[in-house]
Amino acid sequence: MAVSTLNYNHFTSGTQEQRETFARELLDSFERTGFAKLKAHTFSAQELNELFTWGHKFFDQPLDVKNEIPNETGPRPMRGYTPWRVEEVGRLHRDERVRLMKDSKEHFDQGPSYDTEFPNQWPKAPELSGFKRFMEDFYQQCDDTCLTLMAALEVAWGIDDGSLVARCVPSSTDLRLTHYPAIPVEEMQGDRASRIAPHTDFGPITLLFQDSTGGLEIEDRDENSKTKSFVPLPPTDTTEMIVNVGDTLTRWTNGKITGGIHQVTAPEAMKEGSGLMIPPRMSMAYLFKAGRNVSVGPLPKFVSDRQPAIYPDMTAFEFQQWRNSTVYGLNKKEHLNEKEQLNDKEHMIVAGSWNSTPKAILLQA
Numbered sequence: 001m002a003v004s005t006l007n008y009n010h011f012t013s014g015t016q017e018q019r020e021t022f023a024r025e026l027l028d029s030f031e032r033t034g035f036a037k038l039k040a041h042t043f044s045a046q047e048l049n050e051l052f053t054w055g056h057k058f059f060d061q062p063l064d065v066k067n068e069i070p071n072e073t074g075p076r077p078m079r080g081y082t083p084w085r086v087e088e089v090g091r092l093h094r095d096e097r098v099r100l101m102k103d104s105k106e107h108f109d110q111g112p113s114y115d116t117e118f119p120n121q122w123p124k125a126p127e128l129s130g131f132k133r134f135m136e137d138f139y140q141q142c143d144d145t146c147l148t149l150m151a152a153l154e155v156a157w158g159i160d161d162g163s164l165v166a167r168c169v170p171s172s173t174d175l176r177l178t179h180y181p182a183i184p185v186e187e188m189q190g191d192r193a194s195r196i197a198p199h200t201d202f203g204p205i206t207l208l209f210q211d212s213t214g215g216l217e218i219e220d221r222d223e224n225s226k227t228k229s230f231v232p233l234p235p236t237d238t239t240e241m242i243v244n245v246g247d248t249l250t251r252w253t254n255g256k257i258t259g260g261i262h263q264v265t266a267p268e269a270m271k272e273g274s275g276l277m278i279p280p281r282m283s284m285a286y287l288f289k290a291g292r293n294v295s296v297g298p299l300p301k302f303v304s305d306r307q308p309a310i311y312p313d314m315t316a317f318e319f320q321q322w323r324n325s326t327v328y329g330l331n332k333k334e335h336l337n338e339k340e341q342l343n344d345k346e347h348m349i350v351a352g353s354w355n356s357t358p359k360a361i362l363l364q365a
């Protein structure tokens with residue numbers, strides 16, 4: 001299953017033909033695999049090194065210091081610090097084995113700097129005094145990239161009118177730095193735990209940068225691969241940007257583009273080992289979102305008499321509330337409205353495809 005690697009600058013500063021080729025190949029890679037890789041983008045190796053250096057400085061703080069900016073878990077965007085084994089993304093899954101799987105991570109989440117409803121929480125330690133400034137600039141650069149990729153999808157769909165871009169302005173995105181502490185390899189063997197369990201992200205797309213540790217895997221949709229459900233997406237160099245399709249794009253396209261299911265586990269070379277510690281790992285995910293009041297129901301372009309809408313209308317914010325209630329294991333009756341509770345069942349059926357029957361389930365979508 002070949003994830004395409006594309007030159008981002010062909011879209012931003014190429015000829016008309018290069019722009020159109022980029023757009024077509026991006027859509028093709030999304031449709032075939034749920035993923036694409038980008039090079040020649042706007043992030044330098046130095047900026048990415050700095051990103052991970054700030055991440056280490058943050059996660060290296062003592063737990064009680066990190067807990068001074070606690071993420072209030074709930075049906076709301078995440079802000080600040082979430083400790084080890086609080087969030088469990090496996091809970092989103094239809095397969096019970098995945099639902100019970102423990103994630104082994106801690107994370108820092110950040111929203112738009114102008115968000116007064118869910119304001120950011122920044123650490124106060126003097127050694128982190130430059131963190132906020134760096135992360136705010138980095139956030140903006142990620143947002144510009146995502147909006148450009150929305151413009152590329154418009155070109156690919158022949159609706160080059162700014163309507164897809166407009167659905168994602170102003171930003172409601174959550175940027176997440178995740179730290180996976182060192183862990184004995186045995187913990188990753190079997191179905192009990194993962195670094196992050198198989199899941200799809202909630203928004204239209206996610207930008208992902210990973211450090212050099214390895215362990216990221218994506219669902220293998222290759223018809224001919226009978227044995228494996230997942231294939232590694234190993235780091236090549238730290239500047240490689242991975243883009244994955246999330247639930248919102250699946251919903252907007254009425255199921256035409258399926259979200260890229262991914263997980264993080266032991267790096268390939270260590271999988272069968274024993275008595276080994278898997279080194280710590282860090283990633284940055286820009287979990288791009290539609291505007292809070294924008295519908296995540298199918299776009300008119302993807303609905304017809306022959307293809308009725310298979311996803312109900314709801315706002316991006318309602319969708320996020322529902323998904324976050326699930327990953328934090330909250331009592332649904334208390335936190336979700338009726339529409340969200342009904343949709344919970346629907347989403348699990350169409351989004352999940354793990355273990356031996358992924359293709360059958362994907363066909364249902």
Ligand SMILES: O=C(O)CCC(=O)C(=O)O
Nearest residue numbers: 176178210216264283285
């Ligand atoms: O750490 C990674 O590479 C993946 C992180 C991820 O999937 C997420 O934050 O949603």
Ligand SMILES: [Fe+2]
Nearest residue numbers: 199200201262
């Ligand atoms: Fe993810």
